[in-house]
């Protein structure tokens with residue numbers, strides 16, 4: 001009678017690769033999740049593959065940040081190195097790269113910014129040009145899919161055009177089509193060392209109150225050439241996930257984000273909820289609500305739990 005079944009193929013494992021580390025370092029607010037050295041990242045990818053996971057999602061933490069995000073598109077950038085090393089070690093594993101500038105910008109915003117006194121602006125088109133350049137550099141390193149998470153307007157079209165122009169017609173785009181400005185990204189900003197140094201992300205991420213706008217955002221990404229649409233965060237936005245899956249019929253992903261992870265971990269540590277049962281219930285509800293793919297920090301555990 002059971003309508004929804006979880007399998008290891010449903011999950012994508014995020015990995016944080018740091019250019020600064022020689023050995024792994026646990027993220028305080030995310031027990032069991034680490035910033036990894038290049039070698040550790042390859043080891044994690046190997047394990048993911050052995051456990052039956054299909055895909056990893058890479059985030060880079062560069063040694064140097066600047067106001068042009070030059071580390072984001074450097075040939076020897078940390079993500080580019082990690083993609084090459086992981087594809088060499090596990091050719092059958094799908095490698096997806098996060099395309100964003102926040103980790104590489106000294107100010108921590110997802111795009112190029114201009115400050116006038118008290119106010120700052122994110123410059124959309126200048127940012128899109130750098131994002132497209134970043135996506136091409138990831139594809140050149142061997143990424144199977146690029147995943148733009150910045151929320152600038154027009155970036156999917158620009159990335160598709162630049163990928164094609166450089167001969168990467170086969171590289172897919174998993175778009176963070178609907179990304180809400182959320183309190184639940186807090187722990188990630190520690191993990192990726194990317195908190196904004198001034199202002200917040202509300203001028204480019206979405207208002208939690210807006211569902212119609214979410215559908216308009218997703219529609220633009222479909223028109224511009226997204227292969228997979230993503231909704232983020234997960235549990236507070238099940239209605240959006242359902243509507244996006246239902247309306248566009250595209251492969252749809254959901255990102256169960258760092259704050260959602262941290263809450264369950266904290267509850268489990270206090271003995272208030274049982275971790276495994278809670279995680280399986282959450283993941284089942286995400287799949288039931290339309291997710292074809294789930295990005296989760298529990299991907300490795302789930303690969304085991306869903307087999308047992």
Ligand code: PBG
Nearest residue numbers: 100102149184185188257258259
């Ligand atoms: C931005 C980005 C963020 C996340 C993924 N990509 C953070 C943000 O927008 O502040 C959050 C993921 C999570 O919280 O697990 N590059």
